[in-house]
Amino acid sequence: MPRPLRVAIGGIHIESSTFSPHLSTADDFEVTRGDALLARYDWLSPAQPWATDVEWIPLVHARALPGGAVDRATYEAWATELVEKLAAAGPLDGMLLDFHGAMTVVGSDDAEGHLVAAIRSVLGPEPFVSAAMDLHGNVSQVLFDACDLLTCYRTAPHVDVWETRERAARNLVEALRRQQRPHKALVHVPILLPGEMTSTREEPARGLYARIPDIEARDGVVDAAIWIGYAWADQPRCRGAVVVTGTDATATAEAARELGGHFWAARDEFAFVAPTGSMDECLDTALAAVADPARRPFFISDSGDNPGAGGADDVTFALERMLARPEIRDGSRRAVFASLVDPQAVAQVADQPLGSPVRVTVGGRIDSRSPGPLPLDGILEAVADDPDGGRCVSVRVGGLSVFVTSRRMQYRLLESYARLGVKLDEVDLVVVKIGYLEPELFDAAGDWLLALTPGGVDQDLARLPYRKVVRPLFPLDRDFTADLAVVTG
Ligand SMILES: [Zn+2]
Incomplete structure (x- = not known):
C-alpha cells in the first residue's frame, strides 16, 4: 500500500478596498482551525471517492466580510500561524490555498503573493500548491509562479463557491496521483471593471464564462479560469487574468491565448447590470x-x-x-x-x-x-x-x-x-x-x-484616484493595443 497523500489546507479570505477608510482587524474575521476547518468542505464528510486516501491537514482559515485594508499585525499573526503549522506538519505532498485573492494589507501591494511566497519558503519547491479564488481576485506574477494550479469562481453573483474549492482540491489530488506537475499558462488582460459590469447573468460575461466547459474538455487541459480582478484597490496586480492548467503544454498555452483574446475582444460590451x-x-x-x-x-x-x-x-x-x-x-x-x-x-x-x-x-x-x-x-x-x-x-x-x-x-x-x-x-x-x-x-x-x-x-472608476495600476488599462485608457502575451510555467 502506498502511503496516503498528505495535503494541507488554509488561507486568509477577504477583499479589501484601498479607497475605503475602514481598517479590517482581527474582530472582523471568523477563524477556523482543526476539525472545524475541515468541516467547511462537504467533499470531506462523507469523503468523495477522489478525496479518500488523502490525509487532509487543517492549518488555519480566516475569513471576513469585504472591507478596508487589513491591519498589518492581524495579517502577520495568521501568516505566521500558517507557516509555523506547515513547518510542523511533517512531509507534505500538496497544499490547498483557500483565499479570495484581493486582500490588501497595510503596506503591501500583493498580499496573496507575499503569503504564498512565505508558504513556499517552508514548503519547498516540490509539493504542489493549488489556489481556489474569487473571480474578483487578482493573479500577480508572484502568485502565478508559486502555484501549480489556480482556479476561481465561474459565476457572479457567486453560486459556485463550494464547487470551485472542490475542483481546486480534486485537481490537486489528481495531479499528485499522476505524479506530473501541471503545465500552466497565464494571460494578463489589461481591463479593470467593477463586478456590477461583469455579472455572469448578463452578456458579455455570460458568454465568456460559457466558453470554459468546452475548453476544459479538451485533451491536455485540466482547468480554465477567468479573473475579472478587483477594481477598488490601487495596485499593479489589479486587472483581468486568464489561467489555464493542464497536462499538455501546447494545449494549455493555446487555450489561455484564446480565452484572453475573447476577454479583450468583449471589452466594449461590458455595461452595468441595471440602469x-x-x-x-x-x-x-x-x-x-x-x-x-x-x-x-x-x-x-x-x-x-x-x-x-x-x-x-x-x-x-x-x-x-x-x-x-x-x-x-x-x-x-x-x-x-x-x-x-x-x-x-x-x-x-x-x-x-x-x-x-x-x-x-x-x-x-x-x-x-x-x-x-x-x-x-x-x-x-x-x-x-x-x-x-x-x-x-x-x-x-x-x-x-x-x-x-x-x-x-x-x-x-x-x-x-x-x-x-x-x-x-x-x-x-x-x-x-x-x-x-x-x-x-x-x-x-x-x-x-x-x-x-x-x-x-x-462604481464610477473614473472618480477614483488611481496611481499604481499598470497603464494603459481599459476603460481608464481606451485607445491602445493590448499586450496579451502568454506566460507559461
Ligand atoms: Zn467576488
Missing part, C-alpha cells in the same frame, strides 16, 4: 414607478458604499437624499434603508421600549464623507439580534425604516429584513448597500436601479 443614475435620479424614477404595484418593491443599490465589496457601510449620503423626499417623510410612501453600521447608536437606543420616540445620530463615523453623521428623529420600531450584524435596530421616520447594525453587514437575505419586522412585499422602496442584487433580492424586486453613490467602492 444607473445619481441617487436623486434613481429616487425620482422609483417614487414615480411604485404607483404601479408590479414595480414594488423598487430596489435602489447604494453601490458606492457596498460592504460586500469593501465599503465602510456607514456613508449617509443615500439616507440623507431619502429623508429629503416629502412623500417618504410624511409616510405616504413606505420605504426601507438597509443599512448603516453604528454600534454606538444601536447601544444608545436598543434598550428603550419599542415605540419610544428616539433621537439619535447615525453613521459617518468610519467614512465621514458628506453629509457625515446624520441626526434621526423617529420611533424605535424594532430590535433584533442578527448573526451577521449583531444587535440591530430599526428607527422609523415617517414612512422610512432605517436599519442600524452593530457590525458591518449586507442586507442580502429576506430573513434579515424579517428580523426587523419588514416584509418586502409590503414596502414601496428599498435602498440597500449592495451592488448587483443577490439572488433573493433579485427575485423579490419589482424593479431595480443602481445608484452611483459616493463611497470607498465607487
Whole structure:
C-alpha cells in the first residue's frame, strides 16, 4: 500500500478596498482551525471517492466580510500561524490555498503573493500548491509562479463557491496521483471593471464564462479560469487574468491565448447590470414607478458604499437624499434603508421600549464623507439580534425604516429584513448597500436601479484616484493595443 497523500489546507479570505477608510482587524474575521476547518468542505464528510486516501491537514482559515485594508499585525499573526503549522506538519505532498485573492494589507501591494511566497519558503519547491479564488481576485506574477494550479469562481453573483474549492482540491489530488506537475499558462488582460459590469447573468460575461466547459474538455487541459480582478484597490496586480492548467503544454498555452483574446475582444460590451443614475435620479424614477404595484418593491443599490465589496457601510449620503423626499417623510410612501453600521447608536437606543420616540445620530463615523453623521428623529420600531450584524435596530421616520447594525453587514437575505419586522412585499422602496442584487433580492424586486453613490467602492472608476495600476488599462485608457502575451510555467 502506498502511503496516503498528505495535503494541507488554509488561507486568509477577504477583499479589501484601498479607497475605503475602514481598517479590517482581527474582530472582523471568523477563524477556523482543526476539525472545524475541515468541516467547511462537504467533499470531506462523507469523503468523495477522489478525496479518500488523502490525509487532509487543517492549518488555519480566516475569513471576513469585504472591507478596508487589513491591519498589518492581524495579517502577520495568521501568516505566521500558517507557516509555523506547515513547518510542523511533517512531509507534505500538496497544499490547498483557500483565499479570495484581493486582500490588501497595510503596506503591501500583493498580499496573496507575499503569503504564498512565505508558504513556499517552508514548503519547498516540490509539493504542489493549488489556489481556489474569487473571480474578483487578482493573479500577480508572484502568485502565478508559486502555484501549480489556480482556479476561481465561474459565476457572479457567486453560486459556485463550494464547487470551485472542490475542483481546486480534486485537481490537486489528481495531479499528485499522476505524479506530473501541471503545465500552466497565464494571460494578463489589461481591463479593470467593477463586478456590477461583469455579472455572469448578463452578456458579455455570460458568454465568456460559457466558453470554459468546452475548453476544459479538451485533451491536455485540466482547468480554465477567468479573473475579472478587483477594481477598488490601487495596485499593479489589479486587472483581468486568464489561467489555464493542464497536462499538455501546447494545449494549455493555446487555450489561455484564446480565452484572453475573447476577454479583450468583449471589452466594449461590458455595461452595468441595471440602469444607473445619481441617487436623486434613481429616487425620482422609483417614487414615480411604485404607483404601479408590479414595480414594488423598487430596489435602489447604494453601490458606492457596498460592504460586500469593501465599503465602510456607514456613508449617509443615500439616507440623507431619502429623508429629503416629502412623500417618504410624511409616510405616504413606505420605504426601507438597509443599512448603516453604528454600534454606538444601536447601544444608545436598543434598550428603550419599542415605540419610544428616539433621537439619535447615525453613521459617518468610519467614512465621514458628506453629509457625515446624520441626526434621526423617529420611533424605535424594532430590535433584533442578527448573526451577521449583531444587535440591530430599526428607527422609523415617517414612512422610512432605517436599519442600524452593530457590525458591518449586507442586507442580502429576506430573513434579515424579517428580523426587523419588514416584509418586502409590503414596502414601496428599498435602498440597500449592495451592488448587483443577490439572488433573493433579485427575485423579490419589482424593479431595480443602481445608484452611483459616493463611497470607498465607487462604481464610477473614473472618480477614483488611481496611481499604481499598470497603464494603459481599459476603460481608464481606451485607445491602445493590448499586450496579451502568454506566460507559461
Ligand atoms: Zn467576488
